[in-house]
Amino acid sequence: MFPMPIEKWKPINRALYRASLPVALLIWLLPMLAALVTSIRSNDELMAGNYWGWPQDFAMLENYREALTASPMLHYFWNSCLITIPSVIGAISLAAMAGFALSTYQFRGNTVLFATFVACNFVPQQILMIPVRDLSLSLGLFNTITGMMLFHIAMQTGFCTLFLRNFIKQLPFEMIEAARIEGASEWTVFYRIVLPLIRPALAALAVLVFTFVWNDYFWALVLTQGDDVAPITVGVAALRGQWTTAWNLVSAGSILAALPSVILFFVMQKQFVAGLTFGASKG
Structure with missing residues (x-):
């Protein structure tokens, strides 16, 4: 087997x-x-x-010097930080609470709600391009940092909820029941018991979501225009000339754009591996 x-x-x-x-x-x-x-x-x-x-x-x-100075690469880098870091924090925070509710509480519609989170992960993002763009225009969020951040939070929360719900489901439910018997509130159970136990999973998920959002290029083209809020993926594409392309500069810009994800992975490598193998064996 x-x-x-x-x-x-x-x-x-x-x-x-x-x-x-x-x-x-x-x-x-x-x-x-x-x-x-x-x-x-x-x-x-x-x-x-x-x-x-x-x-x-x-x-x-x-x-590398020309890649940083020939285009506003540092400006693109700062935009990516403003978009990615709040998106990671927001998506993981919402998903942790949703995963705790779906794995702990038994209520009518629990299975249907969880199936909705699962199904949303299989929807091709390309078919959402026009509705999402129209929605951002109608809400005044097109070409804004806030719009990009809210969109990524909404898109990543489904995957994060599926990921964390399964981790929390493997925790010993007796500990949660014991804390409730001792008089702990649900928020206390969530913050003092559940979150410390799923810390490896949160670290692994943070690395994954950071990589997804930081490397996003499709939605950066759909929801931004110009250089004001464009992330670094768009900045690398801007290094291409109108008639000829200096591929050495494009390669240098690509290496610079990939460095934050690589550094984050090596910094959190132990937590990442522990989170992926959490609950893989019993004993």
């Missing part, structure tokens, strides 16, 4: 598996390595057609 441990595989299967891992890793990393190498090439090398060879003229400092 469960996958067989690798140590119990046949020797030939184990050897093929271990030999395929470096190949799969290289294929997966090849686009990122290409972008990293391109970001340190000079424009003359790219114009000469040296796309895959080792750079002959390193222009790392020039490319």
Whole structure:
């Protein structure tokens, strides 16, 4: 029923598996390595057609400096922070309360409400483009930081609720009952008992939601116009010229845009792994 441990595989299967891992890793990393190498090439090398060879003229400092100064990259970066950080906090806060209610309380419509959260995760976002844009225009939230933030909170809350409801469901319900018998209010049970126990799950979810919102490009194009509230994903696209594209600058901007997500993952790596494996085994 469960996958067989690798140590119990046949020797030939184990050897093929271990030999395929470096190949799969290289294929997966090849686009990122290409972008990293391109970001340190000079424009003359790219114009000469040296796309895959080792750079002959390193222009790392020039490319990254120009990527930061040729467009308002720092302004885009600040917009992304203003959009992403409140979105992560808002989505996780709402989802934690909703997940606690759905996993703890038995009321009419509980299953239907939970099924709604699940179903919303399978709706293609592209079909929501026109309704969401019209709604943002009618509410005066188009091309605003508040509009982008509220939209991402609404979109991510469903996934976060599904994620946290399943984690809270695995907690020993006897602890919650004991706290209620001792006279603790529902808010006390939620803040003092449930939240500390699901802290690894909250950390893992924070990394995921931060990555989703920070890397969003589709809705940044739909709900923004111009450079006033555009996030960094739009800023990287703005590095493309009208007639020619300096791919070394685009690659440098892409590396800069990816750094916050990478840094956040490595900072919270232990909590991220603990959150993903929380409740995976008993004993």
